[in-house]
Amino acid sequence: MRKLFTLDGLRISSSGKGPRTMTEDVKTESAEQFSKRLKLPFTDFFLLTRALTHRSYLNENKDAIEDNERLEFLGDAVLDFMVAEWLYHLFPEKPEGDLTRLRAALVHTEQLANFARKINLGLALQLGKGEIQAGGRERTTLLCDTFEALIGALYLYAGMPAVEAFMEPLLLEVVDSILQNHIAEDTKSRLQEWAQGRGLASPKYILVAEEGPDHNKTFEMEVRIGNKSYGRGIGSNKQSAEKSAAREALVSLGILEHN
Numbered sequence: 001m002r003k004l005f006t007l008d009g010l011r012i013s014s015s016g017k018g019p020r021t022m023t024e025d026v027k028t029e030s031a032e033q034f035s036k037r038l039k040l041p042f043t044d045f046f047l048l049t050r051a052l053t054h055r056s057y058l059n060e061n062k063d064a065i066e067d068n069e070r071l072e073f074l075g076d077a078v079l080d081f082m083v084a085e086w087l088y089h090l091f092p093e094k095p096e097g098d099l100t101r102l103r104a105a106l107v108h109t110e111q112l113a114n115f116a117r118k119i120n121l122g123l124a125l126q127l128g129k130g131e132i133q134a135g136g137r138e139r140t141t142l143l144c145d146t147f148e149a150l151i152g153a154l155y156l157y158a159g160m161p162a163v164e165a166f167m168e169p170l171l172l173e174v175v176d177s178i179l180q181n182h183i184a185e186d187t188k189s190r191l192q193e194w195a196q197g198r199g200l201a202s203p204k205y206i207l208v209a210e211e212g213p214d215h216n217k218t219f220e221m222e223v224r225i226g227n228k229s230y231g232r233g234i235g236s237n238k239q240s241a242e243k244s245a246a247r248e249a250l251v252s253l254g255i256l257e258h259n
Contacts, residue, residue: 034124041158051153056128068149075152105178109144116143187246205242221245
């Protein structure tokens with residue numbers, strides 16, 4: 001996939017100082033203002049307005065257009081495909097399982113809501129008064145849903161190249177940290193998959209040592225598959241020590257590189 005433009009090509013925040021806090025007296029940004037701020041390709045704002053319209057707004061404004069739920073449905077599918085292709089080209093050496101987990105992390109509800117906050121999407125949401133007072137402009141699920149609707153509208157209006165151009169700067173900002181977290185969080189499941197793929201018993205984690213006072217304990221865990229020890233790890237709690245032990249096992253097996 002060719003790169004369409006860099007982070008400099010997308011004005012992430014209107015102030016350049018990060019996301020703003022949304023209070024109930026924030027004036028709603030029009031679809032046209034939103035599009036101009038982010039340099040989106042819309043010149044007809046019907047689809048974009050629909051993408052920014054929550055069903056609570058329709059409940060209080062009977063003349064309003066359709067809400068964004070159908071666009072949300074479409075945008076969800078578009079994001080899955082676009083991010084999958086992007087990862088396929090970005091990491092040509094990674095197996096299907098790794099790519100699947102990375103995609104899941106990049107299109108997770110929390111991550112999409114973070115993208116929405118990054119572009120101050122809450123400023124442009126058309127919400128009912130009750131939803132505004134309940135903090136809807138900052139609600140994670142609502143921001144995620146609206147971000148998906150925005151992608152759906154962008155896809156219908158300008159096609160996949162426009163979606164790629166909009167998403168790539170956002171993805172590039174987070175993919176490295178997500179990759180590192182993915183490696184750290186996924187060591188136990190990767191070791192489990194390795195064992196299962198070879199018909200071996202599931203890894204078992206055994207407490208080897210526990211030291212220190214209650215408020216500052218250190219745990220050492222050993223991971224065993226069958227009767228064989230594959231690695232040990234130390235952590236401030238049993239879970240982190242288990243992950244460390246699993247990572248040590250993956251390093252010893254040549255699946256991960258030693259840091």
